[in-house]
Amino acid sequence: MNAVARKPKLWRFFFLLEKQMMFFPILILLINQASKMNAEDGAMEELATEKEAEESHRQDSVNLLTFILLLTLTILTIWLFKHRRVRFLHETGLAMIYGLLVGVILRYGIPATSYHNKTPPSCSLKEGPVSTLLLNVSGKFFEYTLKGEINSREIHNVEQNDMLRKVTFDPEVFFNILLPPIIFHAGYSLKKRHFFRNLGSIITYAFLGTAISCFVIGNLMYGVVKLMQFVGQLTDKFYYTDCLFFGAIISATDPVTVLAIFNELHADVDLYALLFGESVMNDAVAIVLSSSIMAYQPAGANTHTFDTAAFFKSVGVFLGIFSGSFAMGAVTGVVTALVTKFTKLHCFPLLETALFFLMSWSTFLLAEACGFTGVVAVLFCGITQAHYTYNNLSEESTTRTKQLFEVLHFLAENFIFSYMGLALFTFQNHIFSPIFIIGAFLAIFIGRASNIYPLSFLLNLGRRHKIGGNFQHMMMFAGLRGAMAFALAIRDTATYARQMMFTTTLLIVFFTVWVFGGGTTPMLSWLHIRVGVDPDQDLQQCGDNFLVLQGDGTVPDGSKTRQESAWLFRLWYTFDHNYLKPLLTHSGPPLTSTLPACCGPLARCLTSPQAYENHEQLRDNDSDLILNDGDLTLTYGDTAITSNGASSSGGDAAGGSDGGRGVNGKRSGSTSEEALEREMDQEFLSRGTRLVFPIEDHA
């Protein structure tokens, strides 16, 4: 992990470059003024600084108010659009437009005045820059901290660009404050069933596809860079690794707009699962890929030559960071599950929610503290929490946690997008290079195409339920770039190459979100992709034979076909169902029946009383996992049995009358994907232990 240590700028929470403002649920203003907790200056001096500080604080409040009002305006316009069913512009696109407008106003509308218009005093030192500097003013010592280097031409307007600098966030804010809730929410709200059904394809697209896309884009861009050097348009260094880095950051797709429209129109669930899964996973891949490429960079003095050792080191770094982050996320998820299982915390939903929140957050910190990637850890933590902890939470906490993260996610996402709009005009080091920009637009299409089409072809060889041509075109089309590409690009804008990348990324995000996002609805109809699909009907259409998992978790022979990574997957499923679920949650078969007899006492003490009650009749919802693309064969009977043993017809169960923990017949729409919103609230209906008899039992 030493190589990780060299990722430039990767591990910084420094908010000191600009007069920072930070927005997340409660706002933080950071002003580069002195806090004088221990100061004992003269009263006059203090009063002067006092006034200045107060003025500065007030200004910051005003700036932030601007942001809040921007978001408020966005929300109101979103409502208007939703109300009038406008689909050509998604809320994120809208947030960007508002951001752009405010950016223009800040840039050109407000005269660049500053309250004291002088060059700050300077002093000289022989040594290099140090983080802490002492200033001796007639015997009194003052501590100063390094803010950064400034160009000699900028010295005279250090104070003048204040307004623009004030609205510039530290890049790390995006990484450490705004992305975690977005990513956690993605993991936590994952529609397990369709996700796992397409897991093989998703992983292929996310890992192999992102790597292909990264290298294709990287190489194409290297060609573009060579062309620029040839034409004489490139004034500074631009290495091959820079191109690869660009390939990595721009490979992170974010089809938030597309998925929102899918949700609204009830487009095909498998396509939805593929797109959602790919975009969630490839964010993680892109983060780790970009760090690995940076780890590669300093290995050789001449970065143009291919260094095998450095390459394998990078691969090692990739695997190390990825698996480390994955492990961190999974471990905290499991710990939370254990804590919620073995305490009766669910009697106090507030405590439970707070614990859930803190544990999920500590994943991020733990990963950062260990040198892994917090954001990636948070993604897998979210998935683990949804898979295990969720089953142990009280009814109230399930909705509470969902809603809490939903609000955080919503605010963070819209904030990022409106900030993107703002950044186009307020970021002060843009480098617009037409050749590079045109080259990048071409490269991302070629990169996306060489990800989707070849991999789909390969996957179709193994899939029963083929990924059709129209699906492939739609996936190609849905390769929008969004928050993650932006956050990765803004993370480091120190060099000429990075500044050019940042500018280009910003333009790509604008273009894809507006044009592709807006074109989703026409594209869907043009490609003849089914809309208005009821995910349950969808299942029934595909076959009437059914697959039921025995109480001990084994799958009856005869009804299974070739699956994506079938044996590994079934192995994992069986292990999860027989040991992990019962160990970590209140659901699943009792451990006493799945563990060997010698472990009896241990098993008894680890099994929760609920598990015994449910035994025999138990049929875990996750049996859906076993279903693969070709086998949409699951049917349920009409009779549902509530967990307390009372029998009711499927129609009655639809209301979820026993408070969401109940048992729903197949037709009650328990896994309906009608709307993400409704899903959020309903998802608890489809979790938990389901006690559904196959129809034959009653025939």
Add this chain to the structure above:
Amino acid sequence: MNAVARKPKLWRFFFLLEKQMMFFPILILLINQASKMNAEDGAMEELATEKEAEESHRQDSVNLLTFILLLTLTILTIWLFKHRRVRFLHETGLAMIYGLLVGVILRYGIPATSYHNKTPPSCSLKEGPVSTLLLNVSGKFFEYTLKGEINSREIHNVEQNDMLRKVTFDPEVFFNILLPPIIFHAGYSLKKRHFFRNLGSIITYAFLGTAISCFVIGNLMYGVVKLMQFVGQLTDKFYYTDCLFFGAIISATDPVTVLAIFNELHADVDLYALLFGESVMNDAVAIVLSSSIMAYQPAGANTHTFDTAAFFKSVGVFLGIFSGSFAMGAVTGVVTALVTKFTKLHCFPLLETALFFLMSWSTFLLAEACGFTGVVAVLFCGITQAHYTYNNLSEESTTRTKQLFEVLHFLAENFIFSYMGLALFTFQNHIFSPIFIIGAFLAIFIGRASNIYPLSFLLNLGRRHKIGGNFQHMMMFAGLRGAMAFALAIRDTATYARQMMFTTTLLIVFFTVWVFGGGTTPMLSWLHIRVGVDPDQDLQQCGDNFLVLQGDGTVPDGSKTRQESAWLFRLWYTFDHNYLKPLLTHSGPPLTSTLPACCGPLARCLTSPQAYENHEQLRDNDSDLILNDGDLTLTYGDTAITSNGASSSGGDAAGGSDGGRGVNGKRSGSTSEEALEREMDQEFLSRGTRLVFPIEDHA
């Protein structure tokens, strides 16, 4: 408002004094290192700083992890205590104990090592400290920002106290990040009915009482200070205004522990309302009072003499800040109400919640930007939101917003209390002065006594339902000091006097929370205060005559008695019921019936369709407002009419079957105060328009 500008340290969000960490919902680490977005240093230099920064970031993550684990531990222990019904130690007391333990470990357990153990380089300037300093290192310029003055004895261990400094938050974090959600929650979860019933008494205790307490404590402490000077124990200046300031900060009571126990035991509702209302309001009063005292301070060169002009200026500042902040809060609340009323935002609960959150937050910023007190504005915003906006929210949003702020409140409160524990050992400028501490303990008791007993006597002259002796003793006993006193004290610890105050405040908080908080249950039984009270029964016991409000909001004569500020109150109520409620919410009588005929067209366009539907049968829940202490005479019939006109028996209505917006008979417990938690979820049952006929109508 110019005087406000001189409040020292009052308006700072500077997080730069220490290696700051910030905790709120998502955590922010602030490290005093350079961010080098635009830096183009040599690679070696960069790598070195890189490593250092990374190390520093990792350390910060570990520190924060400590905080998170501390909170997690607290939550688990709270659960254990609740589970075992332990009442001698409340969660806040527990959080303090854990904080203390970690403080001891940080202070004594970890050797003060640092990764580079040298005195930082220094340079000299003739001018005073400037906020921005340039450093010229062989032609390159680096920008530095002022961190603060340091003592010459501390120069050599600038880096050594890192660990302790890292866990030291900027005081403004408490004020600007942690307090707002706590205060907003207090306002938003206010139990309107009992609060308004005792409004007169609450305002008397909060305004007059806090002022009395402040001056009594201030004068007593001035005596103590004189004594210390006489004995020779005081080594530095300690002005009369310092004493008054101490009186102001220590007058803010925070009976969170007591109220939690009241809730659990269902203690007397009127006592609860008095205590809750007083503590909420006197926080606001204490904040503004302390700013006003600071505004007084620099008026005369000799602060010992009484300066009439300065005194009145302070009073003016007090009134200005208070009314300004009040207006800000009310205005944003009203704007939110209007927006939620006139858009169909309630179809999209997520948007609605986000809007609600942003608008409430913008109150804080707006007040800060205008030079008022954000925290006070947020309190009144919370009350306004609860009174108006709440009625317009969708069912989902009502729970969502409640729960969101409940979680934020819980986390913030526990964080503050555990930080208090930590601060006892990690704050580095404690001044323990036994005389001052003993004097302060005596002063706060005398101050509390001269607040409660004389005012209760005066209030009892005007109240029918007297505040009994046991109630008075309980209020005396419940004068715990908590988060607000701490936040006000830590805000400025620059001078000797302030450091001594901070230390003393900390000790007072510990003592009162542990001893008085723990003694609540025995005290309740010793004072023979009723527990296990059903608030509805409570009402019925008091009389059988009833008071019903006509549809037009006038109160029938004959059943009313002397009220606290009766005419003003009734005037306000009538205005609120007839004009504000119908204008701002979907409830209340249609404006067309309350406004004069000439305003017809305007009234029609401002009245929501729901209001017409409800007209004739309308009986607003807020008629409870009219009830004063002496007249607990409200009874309802057994028959409730749901808003769509269907009639059902009171017993049936109890389930709130029509989704919380329905109508509940009196006995259905719609205003039950059994538990704060349940109230949160249930409160929407008691809001909205109630259509209850008095029993006579059916007899």
